[in-house]
Amino acid sequence: MGSRGAKKSICSIAGLGYFLPEDMVTNQDLAMFVDTSDEWIVERTGIRARHRVAVGEATSDMAYRAAVAALDDAGVRACDLDLILVATATPDTPVPSTGCLLQARLECPGIPAMDLGAGCAGFGYGLHMAGAAVSSGMHRKVLVVGADALTRITNYRDRQSCILFGDGAGAAVVGSEGFLDVIDSDIGADGRGASMIRVQAGGSRLPASMDSVAASLHTLELKGREVFKQAVRHMVDAIRRAADRVGIDPRSFNLVIPHQANARIVDAVGEMLGVAEKNLVIDIDQTGNTAAASIPIAIGRARERGRLVPGQLVVAVGFGAGIAWACQVLRVRER
Numbered sequence: 473m474g475s476r477g478a479k480k481s482i483c484s485i486a487g488l489g490y491f492l493p494e495d496m497v498t499n500q501d502l503a504m505f506v507d508t509s510d511e512w513i514v515e516r517t518g519i520r521a522r523h524r525v526a527v528g529e530a531t532s533d534m535a536y537r538a539a540v541a542a543l544d545d546a547g548v549r550a551c552d553l554d555l556i557l558v559a560t561a562t563p564d565t566p567v568p569s570t571g572c573l574l575q576a577r578l579e580c581p582g583i584p585a586m587d588l589g590a591g592c593a594g595f596g597y598g599l600h601m602a603g604a605a606v607s608s609g610m611h612r613k614v615l616v617v618g619a620d621a622l623t624r625i626t627n628y629r630d631r632q633s634c635i636l637f638g639d640g641a642g643a644a645v646v647g648s649e650g651f652l653d654v655i656d657s658d659i660g661a662d663g664r665g666a667s668m669i670r671v672q673a674g675g676s677r678l679p680a681s682m683d684s685v686a687a688s689l690h691t692l693e694l695k696g697r698e699v700f701k702q703a704v705r706h707m708v709d710a711i712r713r714a715a716d717r718v719g720i721d722p723r724s725f726n727l728v729i730p731h732q733a734n735a736r737i738v739d740a741v742g743e744m745l746g747v748a749e750k751n752l753v754i755d756i757d758q759t760g761n762t763a764a765a766s767i768p769i770a771i772g773r774a775r776e777r778g779r780l781v782p783g784q785l786v787v788a789v790g791f792g793a794g795i796a797w798a799c800q801v802l803r804v805r806e807r
């Protein structure tokens with residue numbers, strides 16, 4: 473492959489926005505009703521607090537705020553969009569899609585809108601599909617949102633999982649011109665790992681019933697240790713393949729942004745790749761795992777901290793339920 477990051481862009485992010493609800497749940501709050509401690513949670517996950525969606529609000533409310541921020545940032549009106557993709561595992565309702573609810577809030581009737589399910593890899597899946605849509609010429613301006621309210625499906629009797637999850641949303645306006653070029657994109661899945669992260673009830677296999685509710689089968693179930701190992705393995709492999717395709721050593725990425733699931737997972741990814749600490753984004757202590765929102769929130773916050781420097785190469789990698797993964801190489805441009 474040619475010189476460093478010289479690859480042609482697939483699409484570009486013209487605007488980015490994120491939203492985190494005001495209400496916070498601290499480790500101390502959780503320790504009041506589940507057998508855990510602030511020390512254990514901080515040491516094993518790096519999380520100190522997480523945001524929680526307001527009473528009466530849902531995923532589309534957070535998605536709307538993130539979308540408005542991204543549109544503002546891009547200087548684009550909602551009516552100029554021609555596709556809306558919402559990656560979420562926690563839609564407001566099973567029917568209709570959160571994408572359509574968001575479209576109504578944005579007051580842009582007629583624009584195609586849909587949901588996309590790829591767990592915590594959802595934003596990367598959305599970005600990949602937006603890239604395909606833009607580079608084929610079928611769409612010009614795509615709104616990609618990653619939004620989740622995991623606290624709504626968390627089992628607060630399961631100390632292993634309830635400490636991890638927080639709520640939030642992130643959004644990007646994607647077109648052919650922007651400040652963050654997507655120069656490489658890859659997605660993958662392995663459905664054999666479906667039982668590692670799942671919600672068993674509430675779908676067509678096990679419709680909601682008194683029994684399913686009593687057994688907490690509508691909450692998220694996680695095989696923690698197994699997911700930990702798979703997350704590290706798949707994110708490392710995805711970054712290595714991406715580095716190969718753009719013709720650089722993985723250590724040469726200026727910023728590595730893995731899905732923020734657990735600080736120890738991010739650390740392990742960095743360690744296995746030999747990434748310098750200053751080039752690794754660990755931004756989980758006040759957010760927890762926000763699922764499909766994690767990557768756009770982490771990119772947005774890295775940018776606010778001046779960590780997106782023109783000319784540099786960033787790699788973002790997601791991993792989640794499915795199991796599914798997504799990896800994008802981004803080149804930062806002058807604004």
Ligand code: UT7
Nearest residue numbers: 507508509512516592631632635696697699700733734792
């Ligand atoms: O977005 C993708 C989806 N999610 C993830 O990527 C999460 C991946 N997994 C993880 O982050 C970690 O596996 C967990 C945070 C879920 C668990 O951490 P761990 O270091 O893998 O702990 P463990 O499951 O190996 O458990 C170690 C001990 C156990 O006690 P014993 O059997 O050794 O006596 C657990 O019962 O820690 C205990 N434990 C806790 N203790 C205090 C588990 N959860 C807690 C807790 N507080 N909250």
